[in-house]
Amino acid sequence: MIRSATDRAARSAAEAEAAELRGTPLAALVLYEQSLHVYPFDDVTATNMGVLAKHLGKIDAARAALRHAQAMDPSRAVTHVQRLLDGGGVFGEAEGSRPALLQAAQCLCGVLREAGYSASLARRLLLAQGGSAGGAPTGAEYFELRLQPEVRDALEGEGTPQPLGTLFLLFLLGAAVPLEKAAAAIGKGPLTQLIEMGLLVSAPVGKPRQFVASPVQVYPLDMDDEGRGDGATTKELLIATDWSVESLLPTKYAVMPIGVDSLDLVHLAPREACACVLDLCCGSGIQALVAASSYASKVVAADVNRRAVRFTTFNAELNAVSHRVEAVVSDTYSHPLIDENCPFDAILANPPFVAVPASAAPVHECCEWALYADGGPDGARVYREIVRGADVSRLRPGGWLCCTGELPNVSWAHEWLPVNSLEVTVCYNPLHVQTVDEYAAVRAEERPDHASSANWAEAMRSHGVKEMGNAFLFGLQLHPGSEPTGRSIPFLGGPDSEWQSLLSGVGASVRRSISDSLCTRIVLPK
Numbered sequence: 001m002i003r004s005a006t007d008r009a010a011r012s013a014a015e016a017e018a019a020e021l022r023g024t025p026l027a028a029l030v031l032y033e034q035s036l037h038v039y040p041f042d043d044v045t046a047t048n049m050g051v052l053a054k055h056l057g058k059i060d061a062a063r064a065a066l067r068h069a070q071a072m073d074p075s076r077a078v079t080h081v082q083r084l085l086d087g088g089g090v091f092g093e094a095e096g097s098r099p100a101l102l103q104a105a106q107c108l109c110g111v112l113r114e115a116g117y118s119a120s121l122a123r124r125l126l127l128a129q130g131g132s133a134g135g136a137p138t139g140a141e142y143f144e145l146r147l148q149p150e151v152r153d154a155l156e157g158e159g160t161p162q163p164l165g166t167l168f169l170l171f172l173l174g175a176a177v178p179l180e181k182a183a184a185a186i187g188k189g190p191l192t193q194l195i196e197m198g199l200l201v202s203a204p205v206g207k208p209r210q211f212v213a214s215p216v217q218v219y220p221l222d223m224d225d226e227g228r229g230d231g232a233t234t235k236e237l238l239i240a241t242d243w244s245v246e247s248l249l250p251t252k253y254a255v256m257p258i259g260v261d262s263l264d265l266v267h268l269a270p271r272e273a274c275a276c277v278l279d280l281c282c283g284s285g286i287q288a289l290v291a292a293s294s295y296a297s298k299v300v301a302a303d304v305n306r307r308a309v310r311f312t313t314f315n316a317e318l319n320a321v322s323h324r325v326e327a328v329v330s331d332t333y334s335h336p337l338i339d340e341n342c343p344f345d346a347i348l349a350n351p352p353f354v355a356v357p358a359s360a361a362p363v364h365e366c367c368e369w370a371l372y373a374d375g376g377p378d379g380a381r382v383y384r385e386i387v388r389g390a391d392v393s394r395l396r397p398g399g400w401l402c403c404t405g406e407l408p409n410v411s412w413a414h415e416w417l418p419v420n421s422l423e424v425t426v427c428y429n430p431l432h433v434q435t436v437d438e439y440a441a442v443r444a445e446e447r448p449d450h451a452s453s454a455n456w457a458e459a460m461r462s463h464g465v466k467e468m469g470n471a472f473l474f475g476l477q478l479h480p481g482s483e484p485t486g487r488s489i490p491f492l493g494g495p496d497s498e499w500q501s502l503l504s505g506v507g508a509s510v511r512r513s514i515s516d517s518l519c520t521r522i523v524l525p526k
Helices: 005-020 025-038 048-067 074-082 095-115 119-128 139-147 149-156 164-173 179-186 188-196 260-268 286-294 306-318 336-340 381-389 410-416 436-446 453-462 496-517
Strands: 201-203 211-213 217-222 236-241 274-280 296-303 325-329 344-349 395-408 422-428 467-477 487-490
Touching: 095 164, 095 188, 095 236, 095 306, 119 149, 119 164, 119 217, 139 149, 139 164, 139 217, 149 164, 164 179, 164 217, 179 188, 179 211, 236 286, 236 306, 260 286, 260 395, 260 467, 274 286, 286 296, 286 306, 286 325, 286 344, 296 306, 296 336, 296 344, 306 325, 325 336, 381 395, 381 467, 395 410, 395 422, 410 422, 410 467, 436 453, 436 467
Parallel strands: 274 296, 274 344, 296 325, 344 395, 422 487
Antiparallel strands: 201 211, 217 236, 395 467, 422 467
16 A cells, blocks of 8 residues: 555655566565555554564665575565565574473463453454454454454454454554554553563554564464354464464465364364374464363374474463473474374374475575475375374274365375275365366466466376365274275365355264264255
């Protein structure tokens, strides 16, 4: 949003300079530097981009790094350059700072819980501003609300109690807030603590006023899908993640925000009381936290990304289940702690699933695919490892393997997945099945710096991919002597919003159907 002739002139000059450099890394930096001065941080569209102002001292380092980066589209400049800048804080410190991590979680928990920071109030806000009445909003959908002036007006108005409105602005929508407003709402003492711990950072923009912003999003999760409308008290969790777009660290190490796949798995994974659960590719730890807070005595959470493990540790303390959750850095089943706790009663996973063709040119870390996204050339590299490794030594007879994500050749996935001794059902939505060309076109538009649509599709075909589709995999560990059959079936459901709404309301009934018949036929209650 440009507010004045001066701002328009500044943007025009930046675009002109970028045009001369088009196709080069420096074009990205030109637009980035100008964006710091052009964005109207001191009005209703102020966003967490204000955090970047703290890192202006790193511009020279960013410029040097960009000279070695892969050429990128200037229209994506801000996002790419932001990813060069390390977010730091408690999530970027050395492994030995676990006490600081736990202390920060305790501090944030006190501030948010005391204010009533919750999913129910957040959803009420969304609906009041014309949002969808479907399933729970994703982290990205909340983040997009920062650009709607009426939402900010509602949060700052008399109808929203403080400090709740300010906390929603900071931690849910990603807006920069004037320092004096944050101090008045939160209190100088707690505000100082949050800044010292890196959970809020000073954003010296819009001088003479100072702003603060959060480098992380805190997603309020309503994990109760029974008793809705009956006045039942729901159980809620708070999940800290990186933001969906503006990430202050190299893309590769970003922690995935809460998305549709994560929310679906929350509602569909069986919740039978058990001793020990394994959460693979844990990311923020959302599945581990649901298990630890509702049905599992112990959870081992594993991720190859050290930053994700720190987020999981932080979130376990944030939700008072750290005594039940142990997070470790592990490439699927490789960590000794996993072997020590085998066999598990359930294995949950939301693995990387984007089909990423090999890149011919060396890629700078600012352009690398996120660890949470890169599923190899056909998208199923990690998926295969997880399914293959879920044998009877790791998953007890009668135990569950539950995975979500995109699968290649989804309508016959049960035929090519290495199911071993698992009775596997792959459930998918036919509305989400794409041809290779359709899939490649979408991915190439998202990442034009990586490959053209035609090359993307050709690379997928060379690995035997004919279609891609969103799916849930449910595997039941058979008792010795039993023979698996396996099947892939379509879900009986509607489009995204309808399916999300139904799932969040009747997830428990769907889980019982899965448990009773292993998805022979899933019929959603009316």
